[in-house]
Amino acid sequence: MTDVNYRADASDEDSDTLDFAPKVRSACNDDKLDIFVLTHPDEDHLSGFGDIFHLGKPEDRDSDPDEGDVLILVDEIWCSEYSANPNYTTDKSVKGGAKLVH
Numbered sequence: 001m002t003d004v005n006y007r008a009d010a011s012d013e014d015s016d017t018l019d020f021a022p023k024v025r026s027a028c029n030d031d032k033l034d035i036f037v038l039t040h041p042d043e044d045h046l047s048g049f050g051d052i053f054h055l056g057k058p059e060d061r062d063s064d065p066d067e068g069d070v071l072i073l074v075d076e077i078w079c080s081e082y083s084a085n086p087n088y089t090t091d092k093s094v095k096g097g098a099k100l101v102h
Helices: 021-027
Strands: 032-038 073-079
Touching: none
Parallel strands: 032 073
Antiparallel strands: none
């Protein structure tokens, strides 16, 4: 999967925003994604990542949450040098975007 721009209103039935999370989940065997490619940490490429994917150590993931869907584990993240650089910023950068890939 390359980049993600998942918006909070996507799961709202009254929203026109496409909710692609169910399709991503159904494509991931055992709630795991092999590779996520992040081209750069701007909002339109990284927003909502934590709404679909687990942030943190794999052993800390809740595999049976009381509410909501299981967050998907990402096995590998490939990123450009911009994504790994904590000093990379634009007016559309996600605050702390580089921390997500570390």
